[in-house]
Amino acid sequence: MKIGEAARSLGVEIHVLRHWNDAGVVIPHRAASGHREYTEEHLRRAQVVQACQGVGMSLSEIRLVLTRDEAGRTEVIEDRLRRIRAQRSQLAVAERFLEHVIRCTHDLLTRCEACSDYATQAARRRGAGPDNAAGG
Numbered sequence: 863m864k865i866g867e868a869a870r871s872l873g874v875e876i877h878v879l880r881h882w883n884d885a886g887v888v889i890p891h892r893a894a895s896g897h898r899e900y901t902e903e904h905l906r907r908a909q910v911v912q913a914c915q916g917v918g919m920s921l922s923e924i925r926l927v928l929t930r931d932e933a934g935r936t937e938v939i940e941d942r943l944r945r946i947r948a949q950r951s952q953l954a955v956a957e958r959f960l961e962h963v964i965r966c967t968h969d970l971l972t973r974c975e976a977c978s979d980y981a982t983q984a985a986r987r988r989g990a991g992p993d994n995a996a997g998g
Contacts, residue, residue: 863901864900887924923938
């Protein structure tokens with residue numbers, strides 16, 4: 863199938879498929895006329911690329927992940943898993959904070975020790991806080 867049809871079936875713009883071609887993650891066959899020709903295998907590969915992008919991988923990381931024997935593949939996947947697990951942990955803390963805010967009986971959140979503690983911890987994680995304030 864031609865690039866336009868492939869793009870439609872994947873829900874992406876044509877320039878995305880061209881970019882993936884240039885990045886070396888989905889390289890279609892070329893017809894005698896020079897037009898890109900996508901097979902079902904190319905479409906499946908593109909779907910894997912989309913899935914990898916969905917978990918935050920860059921195209922250079924995806925290029926390593928696509929082939930089982932690629933050097934550095936396991937390290938890229940393990941790094942992504944570490945990031946996802948850290949994100950999950952941060953989201954769990956944020957969820958507990960918001961659940962507390964719903965039940966908080968203080969008229970101002972700044973008067974609630976639990977709310978203030980969360981805000982202080984969040985500022986530290988961002989590298990901002992009273993100790994790191996600009997001009998300090």
